[in-house]
Amino acid sequence: xxxxxVAIVGVHATRQARVIDDLTPMQLTLGAINAALDDAGLTRxxxxxxxxxxxxxxxxxxxxxxxxxxxxHPLHLVSEGxxxxxxxxxxxxxxxxxxxGLCDVVVVGGGSASGPFVPGxxxxxxxxxxxAARGPIGxxxxxxxxxxxVASNFALVAQRHMHEYGTTREQMAEVAAxxxxxxxxxxxxxxxxxxPYTIDDVLQSRPVASPFNLLDVCLVAQGGAALVLTSLERxxxxxxxxxVVLGGAMEFVRGAWTGGSAxxxxxxxxxxxxxxxxxxxxxxxxxxxxxxxxxxxxxEVLRAFEWMGLCGEGxxxxxxxxxxxxxxxxxxxxxxxxxxxHAWNGVQQMTLKVVEAVKQLRGQxxxxxxxxxxxxxxxxxxxxxxxxxxxxxxxx
Amino acid sequence: MTKPLPTxxxxxxxxxxxxxxxxxxxxxxxxxxxxxxxxxxxxPKCLSNWHWATSPGVGTVxxxxxxxRPAGPGFPDVYVLALVELSDGGWLMTTNIVDIDPDxxxxxxxxxxxxxxxxxxxxxPYFIPA
Ligand SMILES: [Zn+2]
Numbered sequence: 040x041x042x043x044x045v046a047i048v049g050v051h052a053t054r055q056a057r058v059i060d061d062l063t064p065m066q067l068t069l070g071a072i073n074a075a076l077d078d079a080g081l082t083r084x085x086x087x088x089x090x091x092x093x094x095x096x097x098x099x100x101x102x103x104x105x106x107x108x109x110x111x112h113p114l115h116l117v118s119e120g121x122x123x124x125x126x127x128x129x130x131x132x133x134x135x136x137x138x139x140g141l142c143d144v145v146v147v148g149g150g151s152a153s154g155p156f157v158p159g160x161x162x163x164x165x166x167x168x169x170x171a172a173r174g175p176i177g178x179x180x181x182x183x184x185x186x187x188x189v190a191s192n193f194a195l196v197a198q199r200h201m202h203e204y205g206t207t208r209e210q211m212a213e214v215a216a217x218x219x220x221x222x223x224x225x226x227x228x229x230x231x232x233x234x235p236y237t238i239d240d241v242l243q244s245r246p247v248a249s250p251f252n253l254l255d256v257c258l259v260a261q262g263g264a265a266l267v268l269t270s271l272e273r274x275x276x277x278x279x280x281x282x283v284v285l286g287g288a289m290e291f292v293r294g295a296w297t298g299g300s301a302x303x304x305x306x307x308x309x310x311x312x313x314x315x316x317x318x319x320x321x322x323x324x325x326x327x328x329x330x331x332x333x334x335x336x337x338x339e340v341l342r343a344f345e346w347m348g349l350c351g352e353g354x355x356x357x358x359x360x361x362x363x364x365x366x367x368x369x370x371x372x373x374x375x376x377x378x379x380x381h382a383w384n385g386v387q388q389m390t391l392k393v394v395e396a397v398k399q400l401r402g403q404x405x406x407x408x409x410x411x412x413x414x415x416x417x418x419x420x421x422x423x424x425x426x427x428x429x430x431x432x433x434x435x
Numbered sequence: 436m437t438k439p440l441p442t443x444x445x446x447x448x449x450x451x452x453x454x455x456x457x458x459x460x461x462x463x464x465x466x467x468x469x470x471x472x473x474x475x476x477x478x479p480k481c482l483s484n485w486h487w488a489t490s491p492g493v494g495t496v497x498x499x500x501x502x503x504r505p506a507g508p509g510f511p512d513v514y515v516l517a518l519v520e521l522s523d524g525g526w527l528m529t530t531n532i533v534d535i536d537p538d539x540x541x542x543x544x545x546x547x548x549x550x551x552x553x554x555x556x557x558x559x560p561y562f563i564p565a
Contacts, residue, residue: 180440180441180444180447181473181474183439184438184553184559185516186505186506186507186510186516187529188506191502191516195500195516195518198498198500199542202498245503247503248502248503248516249502297473297475298472298473298527299516299517299518302498
């Protein structure tokens, strides 16, 4: 039994924008699902697993069981929502279910929009005040008064990393400028044509939460994405070149937002998962051709290089200096613009990473195509660096 | 408008009552002695019950962020979000460092707790340079 017997056969990224107010969340989500199925050459009749946030109205918001009535037949796999429906985590859950025979064709994804019906108020909460207003769960309010939010929590990890390892602002700024320049050239990116950016532009941008300036942190937008997965055997008869899951892992060290983020808690986060992932694939981190990794801040990309094992602990900064992550560099990162420039849209930005990885592996990435792209690494993470999920993808 | 103040619940009521007396409490494990923050149902290290212990409230800045885009209405324009590593066992507490130019805060800065009354029911444990 192996994950590589499962293929991603359909992908779609919807329009991403600061605000999408001409579509309801349902319209946006349906658009993503239908387009991903069309990309695969499948229809809703083929689907028997859904890991797609239910947008409402009606039903239980977020719970994909609510989709069951809309496929015309029973579903054999659902999800209760959130990150289970996105990115590498959703891919691994769906692939495991298909490989073990629980179901045959799974759709993954969802979207956020603020058209006429918006359950729970719409816009995602990367930045204040929405995130702060939500408050930590189960903390009895002990965290509420201190003004921590997503960016400032990630900042606590970055600041400590600078202190312990000498990581510099310039190194972070190179990450931000590189990924933002990718988005600058991508017409689908929210920040299309808003650059180009230099390292100095990042260093001179407005301070947000030290060590981060405005251009170090991702933008808040809306949009959706969807994936379709099925067995490799079935994939061979479908429209696209099958992209298989070569390996993967998930790793969690703390519940979401249950404390200020500390480097001492997340220092090793991802290391065991990366070993497991590359071991499963029979590959080395050095074999990766393109990295579609979570970039809520410039700094998190440096840390990804460390936990993947591409460089030593604390060496992420020096490792990426001088063009390593540029599209023509040794390890291109987020060629479509990532969260920093393409979109951060709630949870489906994690799925956008998989969409880009698949397009690169199919050779469908157009002007941003990485040459000879055989192995793509995709990751998602969050909660101030308290969990990480990863999937290594390649052609069958 | 004031910033969001903590909701006192059954678990944390003793913590906030002690805060009004100027005393910092911390959950200490009945079994393994591990201290944690914020309070959780059981010791996160060994799953045993815990009791409230008094902390001297002294330590050093483990990490910090000078926040210039506040978390919401009621927060100051600039404040220092911090994790303080307490001397009584090295537990980490989320707080704000005050009474210092934000640009002078450094990892390793010695600090001590300083309670500030925010409302009738709530005094908050800020930290100031020791
Ligand atoms: Zn214990």
